[in-house]
Amino acid sequence: MLTNKNLFFLIIQAQIGIGILGLPYILYNDVQQDGWMSLLIAGVLAQGIIIILVALSRTSPKETFYELNLRLLGNFLGKIVSICYVLYFISFSMLLMILVTDVINTWILHQTPRWAIILMLLIATSYIAKEQLLTISRSFLFFSFWFIVLIFLLILVYPQDIHFGRLQPIGSKSFTEIIKASPDAFVSLIGFELILFIMPLIKNPKKSLMVLTFANLFTLMLYIFLFITCVISFSGVQFSLIQEPLLYLFRGLSFEFVESIDIIFLSFWIIPISTTLVIQLFNASLGVQTLFSIQRKKSVYLLSGLLLCLGLLPISLTVKESLSSIMIYLNIIFVFIFPALLLIIAKLKGIKG
Amino acid sequence: MAESHNEFLSSDLTQNLKIIEEKMKQTADLKRRKLTFHGEAIILLYLDTMTDKESIELHIIGPINKQESESIENTLGTKQFSIMTTYKDISSSIAEGNTILLTENCNIAYSIATLSDEKRAVNESLNEKVTMGAHDSFVESATTNISLLRKRLRTPEFKVEYQTYGTDTNVEVAICYLESKVDQTVLHSIKSRLEKIKNDDLINSRQIQEALEDYPYSPFPQSLRTERPDRAVFNLLNGNTVIFLEHEPSAVITPISFYSFLRSPEDYNSRWFVNFFYYSLRLLAFILSVTLPAFYIAVNAYHSAILPVSTFYTLKLSVMNVPFHPFVEAIMMQIVLELLKEASVRLPSAVAQTIGTVGAIVIGSAIVQTNFISNTMVVVIAVTAVSSFVIPIGEMSTSMRLMSFPLIFLAAIFGFIGIAFGLMVYTTHLVKLTSAGKAYVEAPKIFQSFLNTQPKNGKGEDTNAHE
Known part of the structure; x- marks a missing residue:
């Protein structure tokens, strides 16, 4: 049974991942220094969705989302929805793998073939994802050490060449522009949908909303802190050129024994990135388990085999771009619209939690 | 066997003796002793190699010869005994070092505890030494x-x-x-x-x-x-x-719990900050012994860019003339080290010192001079080995040293990323482990654990443990 602490670390690890590398770049190029407002809006949106998700899973706390929609939508429709969800998680993992291999290939291992990195990633993540959720969450607690490292490194940036004036003028962009940029920020906050699948495993379901709120708040504060640190460190011209501003921030740091912190940081940032993949694998494998009644362990292996095959396909830049732009909409459909519809159906059917 | 229908002692003494000796497979160290007690023949059976002869002489034969009392029970009064009626019980009782007493015309036997108690004296512990605190250690009994x-x-x-x-x-x-x-x-x-x-x-x-x-x-x-x-x-x-x-x-x-392997009884016997320091030192030693060689290989093979120029030159000068990949170097050095360690354990302590000298001077410096292994690698492997020897429990220390091999391999293939993945898997594995149903690794409660207060039952190291 998951305690509140376990749940908190599961959620923040699911939320924070590869998005952190490019988030300031994307936001800055949309709305410049007002990006933090978009972040805030995305955070409020995420909070609203969290409330919906928690309300939905509370209608029957003993069931996972897959079981719930089988019951609410009937066998046929429910199965289709579940399959769609599994496919959504697979494509999310797929995109994640592509992004990770791209970053690794550009920054660290220039020659290593894509398949080798994907294989490595999948072995490590499926090893974790096949475990019980409690084990996963307890190891995530240890992995959260890297968040402390991240915050520490971000603080070290402050004595460097920074200009708080770059944050001004505040609110120069129109409100619609700021809102338009928020879906980009929202992608990085995804991960809390996990609550739909783990409700039966939580020790204290009544507190789950509060824990999720704190987790969301933590992630949001971390992103805003990161965004502001990036904005005050880079000029507008620099921002348009560097796709991974976070790594460039750390490139500037140097100590007596170590230079280019960026490489070390990125190498070990693979761990929080993998945890996102672990969660996606977990969600998908739970779906496969419910749909085809295969052991969850086996379904994790099946899914990682499938992902490996997908990863071996040659992927062009256009495919990657279109996949990531589709994902933005898919996220909103699967994390927000579907559960909201299901909640309405559940309420109409008069089922109470 | 013919006796299968007749597993209880009969009243016939010679028959009984024959069957018992057969049960004991006619072993050569089974001795019998014939006595008389109020005109009746008595046979003592015991294993010569396991019993305390002095005790037999003093507590069994002596009183019987003196014939102080009418019954055998009273005669044996000073000694612990039990009564047996089956051949099976009797033979296993003999095998446990007891003496069996059989009497004529009687279908019960007395089994008397006469196991010789040869013990090693309680000595100082050889494998878990402390500077302060008790010095006794367990023996074979x-x-x-x-x-x-x-x-x-x-x-x-x-x-x-x-x-x-x-x-x-x-x-x-x-x-x-x-x-x-x-x-x-x-x-x-x-x-x-x-x-x-x-x-x-x-x-x-x-x-x-x-x-x-x-x-x-x-x-x-x-x-x-x-x-x-x-x-x-x-x-x-x-x-x-x-x-x-x-x-x-x-x-x-x-x-x-995993952390108990990093503690020495001495810790609880010292001041809190000494305790805290040594506990932290051992945690550091654990991390070093698992990751240090892998880190060195990753830096050497992939990420020399993270070093400042001066350090970079020092490193490159040291590895310049070495013909092997750092991975091969590390494996070679680790194996040499394990060989030296194993040899010094097996040899008598006087010769083991020679091994130390051979290891340190002959192999250590010569291997560098011949350019088989770089200076820095020798330093790295030596630090790793010393860190693993710091761990108070030998079993864990060896495990740790061996756990560095997979990481070395991963570092040689993927650099830092390989180490990150390896550590991820290690952490999950450690977290997954349970010991008698209790969690093996919890989040380190370093500040609670250095205080000498013992954790209360149920609120101890593993509150969250029941899975």
């Missing part, structure tokens, strides 16, 4: 070991249970715990696990450990084997269970 614990724990709560396992070896296993502190569900699971010991040839503590451990194939020991009574007592007070195997000079402690 479970009763002596339990008495060492009892002397420290003078409470009626201290409970011992004996069980015999192994159909061939019939070894006694003692389960000790404090009734008031132990978690009954954990104790129950330990006992049911011990029941499942299938080995006929139970002889090592390792076999007990295998039965107790939830993941016997994991490289990390999930039960702690110690030679030190003070460590055992400390764990008993924490509500853990201590298991002794007769003829093994060590105690198996379970459930145990």
Whole structure:
């Protein structure tokens, strides 16, 4: 049974991942220094969705989302929805793998073939994802050490060449522009949908909303802190050129024994990135388990085999771009619209939690 | 056999003797002694090699010859004995070192405890040394070991249970715990696990450990084997269970947490900041011994860019003339080190010093001069080895050193990323492990643990442990 602490670390690890590398770049190029407002809006949106998700899973706390929609939508429709969800998680993992291999290939291992990195990633993540959720969450607690490292490194940036004036003028962009940029920020906050699948495993379901709120708040504060640190460190011209501003921030740091912190940081940032993949694998494998009644362990292996095959396909830049732009909409459909519809159906059917 | 329908003793003495000797396979060390007691013939049977002859002479033969009393029971009054009626009981009783007394025209036998108690004296612990604190260590006798614990724990709560396992070896296993502190569900699971010991040839503590451990194939020991009574007592007070195997000079402690392997009994005997320092040092040693060689290889092979220019040159100068990949270098050096260590353990201590000299001077400096292995690599491997030797429990220390090999391999293929993945898998594996159903690794409570206060039962190291 998951305690509140376990749940908190599961959620923040699911939320924070590869998005952190490019988030300031994307936001800055949309709305410049007002990006933090978009972040805030995305955070409020995420909070609203969290409330919906928690309300939905509370209608029957003993069931996972897959079981719930089988019951609410009937066998046929429910199965289709579940399959769609599994496919959504697979494509999310797929995109994640592509992004990770791209970053690794550009920054660290220039020659290593894509398949080798994907294989490595999948072995490590499926090893974790096949475990019980409690084990996963307890190891995530240890992995959260890297968040402390991240915050520490971000603080070290402050004595460097920074200009708080770059944050001004505040609110120069129109409100619609700021809102338009928020879906980009929202992608990085995804991960809390996990609550739909783990409700039966939580020790204290009544507190789950509060824990999720704190987790969301933590992630949001971390992103805003990161965004502001990036904005005050880079000029507008620099921002348009560097796709991974976070790594460039750390490139500037140097100590007596170590230079280019960026490489070390990125190498070990693979761990929080993998945890996102672990969660996606977990969600998908739970779906496969419910749909085809295969052991969850086996379904994790099946899914990682499938992902490996997908990863071996040659992927062009256009495919990657279109996949990531589709994902933005898919996220909103699967994390927000579907559960909201299901909640309405559940309420109409008069089922109470 | 003809006796199968007749497994109880008959009144015929010669017949009885014949069957017992047959049961004992006519072994050469089975001695018989003939006496008379009030005109009746008495036969004593015992294994020459296992019994205490002085005690037989003093407590059995002496009183019988004096014929002080009418009955044999009264004559044997000073000695502990039991009455037996079947051949099977008698033969196993002889095998346990008891003396069997048979009388003419009588269908019962007396089994008298005469096991010779040859014990090694309680010596200083060889493998777990401390500078401060008690110096006694366990010996090969479970009763002596339990008495060492009892002397420290003078409470009626201290409970011992004996069980015999192994159909061939019939070894006694003692389960000790404090009734008031132990978690009954954990104790129950330990006992049911011990029941499942299938080995006929139970002889090592390792076999007990295998039965107790939830993941016997994991490289990390999930039960702690110690030679030190003070460590055992400390764990008993924490509500853990201590298991002794007769003829093994060590105690198996379970459930145990990973952090206990990093503690020495000395810690609890020193000032809090000394305690804290050494505990942190051992945590650091753990991290170093697992990751340091891998880190060095990753830096050397992939990420030299992270070094400042001056350090970079030092490193490159050192590896310039070495013809091997750093991975090969590291593996070679690790193997040399393991060889030296193993050789010095096996040899008598006088010769072992020579090995030290050979290792340090001949191999260490010559291997660098011949450019087989770089200077920095020797330093790295030496630091790794020393860090692993800091760990107080030998079993864990070896595991740690060996756990660096997969990381070295990963670092050679993927650099830092390989190490990150490796550490991820290691962490998950460690977190997954349970010891007698309790969590093996919890988030480190470093600030709580350095205080000398002992954790209260149920609120101890593993509050969140029950899975």
